[in-house]
Amino acid sequence: MAKKLEIKQLNIEHLSAVMELQKKVIDGLQKDEKHFVLTRSAQDFIKALEHENTYMLGVFDGDKLIAQSIFAYPQNGQERDIPEFAEDVPNAELVVYKAVLVDKDYRGCGLMRHMLDYIEQESKKFGKKTSIIQIAMDNPASWMSAMNNGMIICKVDHDPYDNAKVLYLKKNLHSGVVPSAKTGYKQFTMFVGSNIHQYIPALFNKMQHYVAQGYYGVGVDKKSHSLVWAKPDVQNNCTRPVTASVPSKTIHY
Numbered sequence: 259m260a261k262k263l264e265i266k267q268l269n270i271e272h273l274s275a276v277m278e279l280q281k282k283v284i285d286g287l288q289k290d291e292k293h294f295v296l297t298r299s300a301q302d303f304i305k306a307l308e309h310e311n312t313y314m315l316g317v318f319d320g321d322k323l324i325a326q327s328i329f330a331y332p333q334n335g336q337e338r339d340i341p342e343f344a345e346d347v348p349n350a351e352l353v354v355y356k357a358v359l360v361d362k363d364y365r366g367c368g369l370m371r372h373m374l375d376y377i378e379q380e381s382k383k384f385g386k387k388t389s390i391i392q393i394a395m396d397n398p399a400s401w402m403s404a405m406n407n408g409m410i411i412c413k414v415d416h417d418p419y420d421n422a423k424v425l426y427l428k429k430n431l432h433s434g435v436v437p438s439a440k441t442g443y444k445q446f447t448m449f450v451g452s453n454i455h456q457y458i459p460a461l462f463n464k465m466q467h468y469v470a471q472g473y474y475g476v477g478v479d480k481k482s483h484s485l486v487w488a489k490p491d492v493q494n495n496c497t498r499p500v501t502a503s504v505p506s507k508t509i510h511y
């Protein structure tokens with residue numbers, strides 16, 4: 259029988275559970291996956307749990323915290339995470355996703371996507387218009403989850419701080435238009451295979467090339483193991499791609 263999981267905002271009482279989950283997830287990463295997430299100190303989490311423009315969401319199986327994410331609402335004029343991306347969006351309109359972690363025992367049922375869906379609905383109530391995230395290129399579980407939430411790949415680059423290959427994804431939270439030929443976009447699919455890891459270096463180069471040509475990674479075609487790329491068809495007067503918003507769901511595990 260499916261289990262019901264509870265998703266809710268975390269507070270300072272959850273600090274030890276948050277630290278424990280971070281340790282479990284980071285200890286479980288392979289050597290070549292350690293760059294997927296920054297190890298955060300208790301002090302870092304306290305800021306998020308005490309709501310200094312940063313918040314935390316958690317997923318519980320009974321009393322057990324099994325997934326968590328930090329999200330930030332930067333203020334105008336304030337330094338923010340990922341300053342090299344979405345520079346045209348005022349801070350006050352942004353929600354920035356960070357430190358998404360799912361307990362290994364609970365992976366495979368889309369909890370990251372569910373958390374992003376939930377945060378997105380909350381963020382809209384606070385007038386946020388755009389969500390952003392930066393994800394390591396060799397972490398397809400994470401960027402597929404973000405794409406399942408409707409985020410689109412807008413930039414493919416090296417992280418300016420550690421030079422890692424990274425993807426930058428963004429979502430317009432108030433648009434219901436899906437890029438397609440009907441909505442004025444040219445599009446094509448790019449085969450990524452069922453074992454993405456094998457092709458990471460080549461994929462990164464290809465993705466950089468498509469972004470340089472004005473394309474955005476707008477979706478996943480599971481049947482053909484492909485990513486869908488689209489760009490505004492100038493003859494149709496479109497200026498930028500937008501994505502459908504995805505409604506939150508009850509989570510069954």
Ligand SMILES: CC(C)(COP(=O)(O)OP(=O)(O)OC[C@H]1O[C@@H](n2cnc3c(N)ncnc32)[C@H](O)[C@@H]1OP(=O)(O)O)[C@@H](O)C(=O)NCCC(=O)NCCS
Nearest residue numbers: 294358359360365366367368369370398399400402403454
């Ligand atoms: C990234 C993470 C949060 C995702 O956990 P999750 O929500 O359980 O993700 P899932 O296992 O349900 O996978 C999500 C999607 O990625 C796909 N995916 C998972 N592993 C994959 C892989 N190795 N290659 C390609 N696709 C993969 C899944 O098929 C799924 O897509 P689908 O629903 O369309 O089939 C989790 O793997 C994690 O905690 N990793 C370690 C910490 C981390 O990397 N955090 C992200 C920092 S940005």
